[in-house]
Amino acid sequence: MDLAFFGVQLLNGLQYGLLLFLIASGLTLIFGIMGIINLAHGAMYMIGAYLVWDLTLRLGNFWLAILIAIPVAVALGLIIERLFLDTLYKRDHLYQVLLTFGLILVLNEAQRIIWGGDVHSVPVPAPFDASLQLTDNLQYSVYRLFVMGVCLALAGVIYWVIRHTRLGIIIRAGAVNRDMVEGLGINVRTLFTLIFSVGVALTAFAGMIAAPLTSIAPGMGDSILITCFVVVVIGGIGSIKGAFWGAILIGMATTFGSVLIPSLASMVIYLIMAAVLLVKPRGLFA
Amino acid sequence: MKNLKKTALASVLGTATLVSAFGAMADDHPVKLGLMLPYSGTYTALGEAITNGLRLAIEQQGGQLGGRDVEYVELDSEANPSKAPQNMSRLVKGDKVDFVIGPVHSGVAMGMLRVAKQSGAITIIPNAGLEAATNQLCMPNVFRTSFSMWQDAYPMGKVAYEQGHRRIVTITWDYAGGKEDLAGFEEAFEAEGGEIVEQILVPFPSTEFQSYLTQIASLEPDAVYTFFAGGGGVSFVRDYAAAGLKESIPLLGSGFLTEGNVAALGDAGEGVMTTLHYAETLDSEENQAFVSGYQEAYGEAPDTYAVQGYDTGMMLVQALDAVDGNTEDQEALIEALAGVELESPRGPMSFSDSHHPIQNVYLREIRDGRHEVVGVAAEQLEVPDDACRM
Known part of the structure; x- marks a missing residue:
């Protein structure tokens, strides 16, 4: 591999890693604060992608579609939290796992009933539907650069909210000792509803922004779910900073692993996870 | 129920x-x-x-x-x-x-x-x-x-060689169906005298293709032969076009790459050639x-x-x-x-x-969002069945 292609692969790894961070951030946020393992995470990613595809087709504008799809995703989170999760907090973790597993089946089937089984795509929206010439035969979509920018910006916003706002203090405190936070007069029930809705919206937003880069197909969230769990476990469950560096690490490992050691390509992320857990059993940043 | x-x-x-x-x-x-x-x-x-x-x-x-x-x-x-x-x-x-x-x-x-x-x-x-x-x-x-996977892929090997391609990269998912498909293509292409520069196996069912496309660009083959299906097919063809590879390195594939996917592929699919036992425009x-x-x-x-x-x-x-x-x-x-x-x-x-069916396999090219039949890639093709004696 010469230097130019090495540079392109670095870019590929970074871009994939940043997108992974965006997808995984909702998962780690919900787990960190609420202690809920949301197995339906991938299904919500898929719902985001389908929503934006459907709305783009109706409205003819990708950006408008995202603008409308985000509140829909927040509402979905709100409904799921208030109707189902709210009754299960006092019960064992297993009930929540069972519920979110059930949600995968329900959301996947709902997707099939509403949108059918065909494969769809969303065209790359203007003004980012151009490409840069990287080497003499390879181009790079400007939209990919845009997605990187969005992921970085969101990482910054999430970091700022958690580090420098009152809400962030409550969130951090809640992650350490929920009972104490409640004892201090914070309405944990409202906080949970908020966190879950934001988490779902973040995940669905990842699906929306990734839609022009991927294909919209049934079950598209199932494979991303496993990768997200690996990212979150490597970074330390519940840590946003961990999710960020975990995602970059997995992005790079997937990109370079697939080219340098193709025979291990499908295992490389699990090997890294095993290695991290051996040294730091709670993850890199927990 | x-x-x-x-x-x-x-x-x-x-x-x-x-x-x-x-x-x-x-x-x-x-x-x-x-x-x-x-x-x-x-x-x-x-x-x-x-x-x-x-x-x-x-x-x-x-x-x-x-x-x-x-x-x-x-x-x-x-x-x-x-x-x-x-x-x-x-x-x-x-x-x-x-x-x-x-x-x-x-x-x-x-x-x-x-x-x-x-x-x-x-x-x-x-x-x-x-x-x-x-x-x-x-x-x-x-x-x-x-x-059979072999039956739809084998005829493309000869077509690719006749189109003047000598060095080809093949890419599919790392699972039995994909490997049987590539084996059919590679058997025919190598028999003609072509060279498989690299066989790339992507973990199933990943649709993250960027690193592989960069690898293909650095190998500079005459053409790429691929088998992906469903959402993977759409992602691969679109990513291939977005990387600007379609103009310099023609994309060939099994018919399942584009079957049912033409609408989702849009412009990215135009000009992609595949072989299959059917085309709706026959x-x-x-x-x-x-x-x-x-x-x-x-x-x-x-x-x-x-x-x-x-x-x-x-x-x-x-x-x-x-x-x-x-x-x-x-x-x-x-x-x-x-x-x-x-x-x-x-x-x-x-x-x-x-x-097993003895049937024609057609060479198809996507033109204006339809699989146009370019020709018969293999007439009344029979599959190898040496292991079967009834």
Whole structure:
């Protein structure tokens, strides 16, 4: 591999890693604060992608579609939290796992009933539907650069909210000792509803922004779910900073692993996870 | 529950027509077709297209098989290999069907064929392309009306060489179906004297292709041959075009790369060449009649899977006519099925000694969002079945 292609692969790894961070951030946020393992995470990613595809087709504008799809995703989170999760907090973790597993089946089937089984795509929206010439035969979509920018910006916003706002203090405190936070007069029930809705919206937003880069197909969230769990476990469950560096690490490992050691390509992320857990059993940043 | 209802409805309708049929013979019970296809999950569209095609063929021929009414028993395979033996047993032993038609998924086929071996149930495979079904596993009671991975890929090897390509990179998912497909292409391409520069295997079912596209760009081959299907096919072709590779390195593929995906591919698909045993634009009387008949019955255009279902139906019609609807004498029935010759929408089709279709494979190019037939890549191609001696 010469230097130019090495540079392109670095870019590929970074871009994939940043997108992974965006997808995984909702998962780690919900787990960190609420202690809920949301197995339906991938299904919500898929719902985001389908929503934006459907709305783009109706409205003819990708950006408008995202603008409308985000509140829909927040509402979905709100409904799921208030109707189902709210009754299960006092019960064992297993009930929540069972519920979110059930949600995968329900959301996947709902997707099939509403949108059918065909494969769809969303065209790359203007003004980012151009490409840069990287080497003499390879181009790079400007939209990919845009997605990187969005992921970085969101990482910054999430970091700022958690580090420098009152809400962030409550969130951090809640992650350490929920009972104490409640004892201090914070309405944990409202906080949970908020966190879950934001988490779902973040995940669905990842699906929306990734839609022009991927294909919209049934079950598209199932494979991303496993990768997200690996990212979150490597970074330390519940840590946003961990999710960020975990995602970059997995992005790079997937990109370079697939080219340098193709025979291990499908295992490389699990090997890294095993290695991290051996040294730091709670993850890199927990 | 849905399937139960459908079955119940089918039997009620079956009985109703039976009773009203004038002077029907006392032992004239309907022919039972057990459909073991995916009616939920990722492969739903395929299961439904096959069912539609099958029913259309039988309806168009008078709704009967060998003078007997037809009862359909639909069972959702869920494309789940672990449930396959149990589901197949239910159809064969529980519902006592005369024929099992299925599956779509090759993993399910493995489970089904185990039961087919033990029970001797006549099984017609309307999709699953694993080579073993009509080669290593070799059973007199098993037929296939579709294709094998090898059969659709092999003709492209010669085409690629004739187009002047000498150094080619092949890429697919790291699973049996993809590897069998590449093996077919590589066998033909290397026999012509071409060189496979690199065979890339992507972990299944990943659709993150950027690093592989960068690798392809650095290898600078004359062309790329690929097998991906469904969402993976759309992602690969679009990413390939977005990386600017399509202009400098032509993209060739198995027909499944673009089958059912043309609309989703948009401009990225234009000019992509594939080989497959069918194209919706085939200019034959049979195909035009089939396409308009299907369109009229179901309000949508048929695809390859619908043709495979349709031919399964035509095969049953022909074979049961030959034995006058007698499903008791299994040996005669199998002989009749093996002797079936169809003027199918896909062209002339007959069966090899291993019960696999002998058929044309077409070279297709996407032009203006349609698979245009460029030519016949292989005429009446037979698959290797050295491991099968019946």
